Amino acid sequence: MASRRSAELFSAALAGSADVTELPIRLLRACSDALPVTGVGLALMTERGPAGTIAATDAPAAALEDLQFTLGEGPCVDASRSGRPVLQPDLAATAPQRWPAFAGGALAAGVRAVFALPLRVGAIRLGVLDLYRNSPGALSAGELAEALSYSDAATLLLLHLQAGSPVAGPPEESMPVLDDRAEVHQATGVVSVHAGVSLGEALLLLRARAFAEHRAIRDLARDVLDGVVDFRPDGESE
Amino acid sequence: MAREQRLTRVFVELADTLVEEFDLVEFLQTLTERCVELVDTDAAGLMLDDQRGNLQVVAYTDESARLLELFELQKAEGPCLDCFASGQPITNVDLGDAATRWPVFAEAARGVGFAVSHAVPMRLRRQVVGALNLFTVAPVQLSPEHLAVVQGLADIATIGLLHERAVRDQVVLAEQLQTALHSRIVIEQAKGVLSARGGTSVGEAFRLLRSHARRTGEALTAVAEAVVGQRLGIADLTADPTGPAPSP
Numbered sequence: 001m002a003s004r005r006s007a008e009l010f011s012a013a014l015a016g017s018a019d020v021t022e023l024p025i026r027l028l029r030a031c032s033d034a035l036p037v038t039g040v041g042l043a044l045m046t047e048r049g050p051a052g053t054i055a056a057t058d059a060p061a062a063a064l065e066d067l068q069f070t071l072g073e074g075p076c077v078d079a080s081r082s083g084r085p086v087l088q089p090d091l092a093a094t095a096p097q098r099w100p101a102f103a104g105g106a107l108a109a110g111v112r113a114v115f116a117l118p119l120r121v122g123a124i125r126l127g128v129l130d131l132y133r134n135s136p137g138a139l140s141a142g143e144l145a146e147a148l149s150y151s152d153a154a155t156l157l158l159l160h161l162q163a164g165s166p167v168a169g170p171p172e173e174s175m176p177v178l179d180d181r182a183e184v185h186q187a188t189g190v191v192s193v194h195a196g197v198s199l200g201e202a203l204l205l206l207r208a209r210a211f212a213e214h215r216a217i218r219d220l221a222r223d224v225l226d227g228v229v230d231f232r233p234d235g236e237s238e
Numbered sequence: 239m240a241r242e243q244r245l246t247r248v249f250v251e252l253a254d255t256l257v258e259e260f261d262l263v264e265f266l267q268t269l270t271e272r273c274v275e276l277v278d279t280d281a282a283g284l285m286l287d288d289q290r291g292n293l294q295v296v297a298y299t300d301e302s303a304r305l306l307e308l309f310e311l312q313k314a315e316g317p318c319l320d321c322f323a324s325g326q327p328i329t330n331v332d333l334g335d336a337a338t339r340w341p342v343f344a345e346a347a348r349g350v351g352f353a354v355s356h357a358v359p360m361r362l363r364r365q366v367v368g369a370l371n372l373f374t375v376a377p378v379q380l381s382p383e384h385l386a387v388v389q390g391l392a393d394i395a396t397i398g399l400l401h402e403r404a405v406r407d408q409v410v411l412a413e414q415l416q417t418a419l420h421s422r423i424v425i426e427q428a429k430g431v432l433s434a435r436g437g438t439s440v441g442e443a444f445r446l447l448r449s450h451a452r453r454t455g456e457a458l459t460a461v462a463e464a465v466v467g468q469r470l471g472i473a474d475l476t477a478d479p480t481g482p483a484p485s486p
Binding site for chain 1: 289290291292304410411412413416417420421422423424426427428429430431432433434435440462463466467
């Protein structure tokens, strides 16, 4: 699902940015400029709910993330839980029934439409990209497709940041993680059981080891599946 | 069983899954498997357009079909891509005779043992949204009747996409594709988890997931999510072993 378009968008945010902490806001500004939305926010999510705001293009976008973090409800919480986009083109009409606590705060902050796009690698929940408008109105199918490309670029970005600078190579290196690489996802499942960690941590372990051994993550995944490489703690087997 | 009977049975099976708890990936997976059985071919793969300039493999009957589909995408040549670009079926292609048309793909397909390839388009009104690819080991051609069945199944795959839109609000093709691909990833992650817990191959792990979904009437993706979320263990899946389900 890392389409060529999302790779382009990610690379554009990466290009010319000396400071890795600038990356998220560059991507969000590009997204906000490219689409008919007022602002964009990026939140970290875990299975337990919102885990904090990474970046926001303006004050209402930041308020939107803070509200959901504080209340534990809202479109971004639902998007992360369901793994599907939650599209609310007219918040005043729909939000009060669906998220009573969130609705008041969001409308007070001037938010009238929200498009919450989940950032995930299969069952691994990484975060949510929230696009908002200060007037009601839907995104067209083409605009939504572009928004989804930004959400994939944001997923690549989170994987890139999560790994820290050692693993954070050029985009080509992080791409296979999101690409259709069945072996990598299968090996992630195997490593999570052997190492006794979550799928998200298992994917990080795989990427870190591939980086340390200067190998393609796919080759390492193949070895994990063939039992050649083992992530069990020392002294344990079968 | 007579072919008409088998055909009827498959149509009923697929129609039965067009319910509210519809699972697009499982639907397309079942469809590729039944297609191979109905028209005596050896492997099938299905690609969908992600509406953002890429085709993506969402269902396949075995690993060789999946790898060939990926190979097509990487090398940007092959029957599925041509079929998608032209919107026309490209059927009964002798791969031994396709070196000019698809030099790299034809060699790779013959390398894994396939002699003949077929591709038919998935159409949604005037838009081509994907393609269904079939491969045969024996150098035999499909009859016009068989090809009609294959096109019929490709049309049913499109109906699956439309059905998902009907049961979900505001869903657009690009989102359907993104969600389908993540469902596919969850299934792969669950195969890994299950194989590590049970000491089995990933292929066997998939059969366990599949037969549990069938037995309980749950969606395959939901079963996979329950496995990675540790709500379903290896004991739950092996408790009532029914016969072998199709691979992978």
